[in-house]
Amino acid sequence: MHELIYFESPGYAEPTRLCLELSQVSWKNTTVDWDGFQALKDSGELPHGYLPILKTPQGTLAESNALMRYAAALAGLEPEDLFLRGKVDEILELIQGWRASFTPTFYIEDLDEKIAARKALFEEGAKIDLGLKNLESLVEASSTGWIADTEDMTLADVKAFLNTFMMFSGQFDGIEASMLKSYPSLMKYHDHVANDARVKAYYDREDELRWVYKPGAFNNA
Numbered sequence: 480m481h482e483l484i485y486f487e488s489p490g491y492a493e494p495t496r497l498c499l500e501l502s503q504v505s506w507k508n509t510t511v512d513w514d515g516f517q518a519l520k521d522s523g524e525l526p527h528g529y530l531p532i533l534k535t536p537q538g539t540l541a542e543s544n545a546l547m548r549y550a551a552a553l554a555g556l557e558p559e560d561l562f563l564r565g566k567v568d569e570i571l572e573l574i575q576g577w578r579a580s581f582t583p584t585f586y587i588e589d590l591d592e593k594i595a596a597r598k599a600l601f602e603e604g605a606k607i608d609l610g611l612k613n614l615e616s617l618v619e620a621s622s623t624g625w626i627a628d629t630e631d632m633t634l635a636d637v638k639a640f641l642n643t644f645m646m647f648s649g650q651f652d653g654i655e656a657s658m659l660k661s662y663p664s665l666m667k668y669h670d671h672v673a674n675d676a677r678v679k680a681y682y683d684r685e686d687e688l689r690w691v692y693k694p695g696a697f698n699n700a
């Protein structure tokens with residue numbers, strides 16, 4: 480049995496959750512609130528003091544990217560071919576790159592300033608605009624619809640789909656769903672992944688934030 484422990488939010492854990500689900504190993508999704516996190520921390524169960532962690536039959540893994548790769552390998556979402564695996568890693572790093580520019584905005588206390596800083600990242604030619612356009616170029620160049628031009632879904636799709644569309648859930652001040660309209664190929668990519676039977680089955684539930692992963696989520700944006 481595997482057990483993923485994290486807050487209820489998608490945050491750092493969602494790619495691992497979807498990979499575990501696709502792997503068909505038996506796994507438990509344990510969610511904690513802040514007190515639950517503190518209790519785990521005090522009990523010494525968190526190797527480096529952070530969540531998420533993944534308890535495996537061999538012991539506990541920490542660091543979200545490590546969990547994600549482990550779960551992706553379990554799910555067969557890491558290509559065997561080393562060049563393709565390199566391409567998948569390239570896309571993961573590309574996404575990590577533009578997402579890093581978003582992180583400092585969380586620490587801006589003044590709401591107007593925070594909104595302005597986020598909107599600036601989406602201006603034509605700014606970091607996130609370019610990041611999203613890079614993803615669009617990959618989608619447009621793909622003959623299969625999968626972002627690394629692979630025959631089936633890979634970890635690059637899990638990360639691109641989950642991280643990109645969660646940004647437009649409405650939970651981040653300054654970022655509205657309608658901003659996706661500037662990225663038509665990303666909208667097509669959303670259709671492709673959200674309608675995959677495996678993804679569709681996992682997100683077929685009511686959820687305050689995860690509606691962004693459902694087919695047609697942004698049709699009326």
Ligand SMILES: N[C@@H](CCC(=O)N[C@@H](CS)C(=O)NCC(=O)O)C(=O)O
Nearest residue numbers: 490491528529530531541542543544
């Ligand atoms: N590098 C870690 C960072 C994880 C992280 O920042 N987790 C937050 C929750 S989203 C946390 O545990 N914060 C508790 C704290 O800072 O004390 C990873 O990727 O897993």
